[in-house]
Amino acid sequence: MTGRDQILELASIYGQALGLERTTVSWRLFQDTNKLDAIAAGRDLYLGRYERAMRFFADSWPPHLDWPEGITRPAPARQSA
Secondary structure (H helix, E strand, C coil), rough: HHHHHHHHHHHHHHHHHHHHHHHHHHHHHHCCCCHHHHHHCCCCHHHHHHHHHHHHHHCCCCCCCCCCCCCCCCCCCCCCC
């Protein structure tokens, strides 16, 4: 599964679980309502944006929802003391 596939899969599951449209998930990830559509159409995603999106999903994933198999979940963000 490519990084593009992973982002799109997580966005789809996350959006469905929370009743969000793709444009809303795209805004939460990238502050761009069209970015997920662009990725799905084959546009590139820079590594930093990919990593921030994966961090968003890891930190914001609904607790009642299992993380999808086959996608490595980033370690939790470090909490400051």
